[in-house]
Amino acid sequence: MHKLTIVEIILRDRLEFFKEIRDNMELHEKIVSMMFSSFIFLAIYGGVMGAQSGLLQMASSFIKLPFLFLVTLIICSPSLYFFNLLFGSKQTLLQNIALILTTITTTSVLLLSLAPITLFFLLTTSEYAFLKLLNVAIFAVSGSMGIVYLQLGFKNSVDARNEEGAKARRIVFVLWVILYAFVGSQMAWTLSPFIGDPGEPFMLVKQVGGNFYSDVLSSIQELLGP
Secondary structure (H helix, E strand, C coil): CCCCCHHHHHHHCHHHHHHHHHCCCCHHHHHHHHHHHHHHHHHHHHHHHHHHHCHHHHHHHHHHHHHHHHHHHHHHHHHHHHHHHHCCCCCCHHHHHHHHHHHHHHHHHHHHHHHHHHHHHHHHCCCHHHHHHHHHHHHHHHHHHHHHHHHHHHHCCCCCCCCCCHHHHHHHHHHHHHHHHHHHHHHHHHHCCCCCCCCCCCCCCCCCCCCHHHHHHHHHHHHHCC
16 A cells, blocks of 8 residues: 555545454554654644744754654553553554554644644744644644544454453553653653744753643743733
8 A cells, every 4th residue: 555545544444444453454564654654744744833933943843743753652552552461452562553553643644634724823923822822732632533543443453352351451541541641742842842932042952841731831821911
């Protein structure tokens, strides 16, 4: 299959796609195709995020956004696989990675579809706090849809009829989603800025402490005023 057409397959024929993962059909090809397409889409969206602050920020965000998702995948995949294994899962590691990559691929194509909206606001406002919160909202919506696809994938996976530890695996899935969100958001904070403050010189990464959630609260307070 062409590496970019896998996105249309996931969106249009998702149940057949998950059935093929369940049956170990062309797993390596699917994983490579999803990683390739996700990298392209995330890189484009990252470039759009940094476009307002010059070529350096644009190039930096172009590279950092795909890297953010790749590192989050590497950090979080083992926990989901081994905890599911502990509670009777029959999935292989490659099947597990393929399902998680479905989440990232879905998220990345939704981000790409929303890139014109991000670009519009970048061109029409210089309010840094607003732009940060806008992107937090866009990532939250796109990521949530990706998780919906992941849940659908697990429902149609090799463990669909495996009753051993089924309830525990459902709890593990919910806890893993929360972990995935925390790791991803904190990793985003660590690699920020992605947009770039127009009033500040270019920075590859922030040299300050804090965390993602305190920054979101600060941005809300700044946007609402004193």
